Amino acid sequence: MKLVRFTLPLIAASVLAACSSAPGLDGQGAAVEDRSGAASSGVDSSRVTTVTADGVGGAGIAALKDPKNILSKRSVLFDYDSYVIKDQYRPLVEAHAKFLVANPTMKMLIQGNTDERGSREYNLALGQKRADAVKKALGLLGVAEGQLESVSLGEEKPSCNDATEACWAANRRGDMLYSGEF
């Protein structure tokens, strides 16, 4: 049992190390080893080991939350009745694709949204196309299919509730949520 316990994290660590040619991921292997260490000692009941879902180290999450980092921006806005990603959002989608490729254990839920006008069910389908457009762009940039799920919230979860053009524009969006955020 002890052999198995040590072997699995070591394999995971070496796979991660092999994948991580991108900068900023040096902490990955250490993070995984910390988890296995806590599990194998398992005696000190007062000790608290922070486990982040899917084995991503603190450095990665910090980049996602850092307002100065483009990765903290999560919304792609769309034109009315459209699911074409506008050029201005290409750098944002590329940055998230790069992050997902560099962190292959990280998963993303893409939620498509629409403004309130028109049929709820058609808007649900339109929101799905928006989520799918973001998913497809990420896939073309090398993100694995298994890391991505696209769903639609249609017009049911507006971020802005006024019946104004500015508000409608803010609601026509695809939101990118990472593991632990949905």
Next chain:
Amino acid sequence: MNLRIPPLLRRAVPAGLLALASAAAHAQLAIEITGAGANRMPVAVATFEGENALPRAVTDVVRADLERSGLFKMVELGPSPMGADAPVDFGRVRSRGADAVAVGTVSPSGAGRYQIQVRLHDTPKQVSLGSQAMVMAPQHYRATGHRIADFIYEKLTGEPGVFSTRIAYVLKSGSRYELQIADADGSNAQTALASKEPIISPAWSPDGSRLAYVSFEAKKPVVYVHSIATGQRNVAANFKGSNSAPAWSPDGRRLAVVLTKDGQSQLYSVNADGSGVQRLASSSGIDTEPAWSPDGMIYFTSDRGGSPQIYRVPGSGGDAQRVTFEGSYNVSPRPSPDGKSLVYVSRNGGRFQVTMLDLASRQTQILTDSSKDESPSFAPNGRMVLYATEVGGRGVLAAVSSDGRVKQRLSVQSGDVREPAWGPQPRN
């Protein structure tokens, strides 16, 4: 449209019951008639002999139903009761202008129940148009009133009435969503499902015992089937991606649904228990909002031609045929119960309006003058269309006759009402 309760009867109602009624009032749908037919038939419903033994006047329910249909103008005859088998003073009834008069007798039938006998007379011809007898428990005076109104409506129009049907809709109050079921007049509202997440697209099974709907309680759209009486429910479609737009097949065995498991929103059918998934149609765009017509065709919305338009496909699957050609946004198709016409929402210069299409003549008619119409739903007799719209920034339900003349509005004191679905005729 308030019920007129005679003072004597009002005293007879326990104070606690009245308090309960007023507490529930804020959640009740209130009906307002906003347009009526051009030639309404003048009809009188006399006070029934012996009806003061009931907790409320059953004839008040009958009059309110008939008035609300927009087809009749109610004529007052005063408080003196007229029995089902007593001779009618036709001269007096005609002098008030009524072309038809309903008379009736309520009598105890034992075990706390009552027999109610109703007769309808044609006053110009001075002949009986028929009679009906039923036995009722006194607390069911509303249901009995709806059945009497159905009897009178059918005798006078030749079509079945829909006063005994129910409607389903979603009430949003703050961040709370409730799937509610009420009588067709908005009374007796009951909550089938309460959730903090959105609920959309309720659809009645053909026998009226179950509702299919989309709930976001699992943080994504999932289709459920819910037995109304027991509250038992099962997942009918929960595949990867989004699951939505359930529509019952005429035999109540299968549901057409929209799934994104293979990519885009596409049409599939599943058994009501979620088994036996089959693809119904394929396109490179959005296919959604399926609705079965009585002839087995499925009408649906698709943007395969570049803009959302209505198409149809055989219920067993096959090639799709385009149905709407005018305008750039035609969605939410619902075939009429006789399959001869189609109601849907069209966008006209930025306004979303309920529109009727005669499938044989290809004539279209915009039925409403509102601008945010959604989710049209036919009454089971095809006479009225129930839909959601917005008045003063609030979601309300409205109904319009299939000729656009009769208009009603149903709203609650607070909250948004949306996603209506008119239930089938009750099975006796």
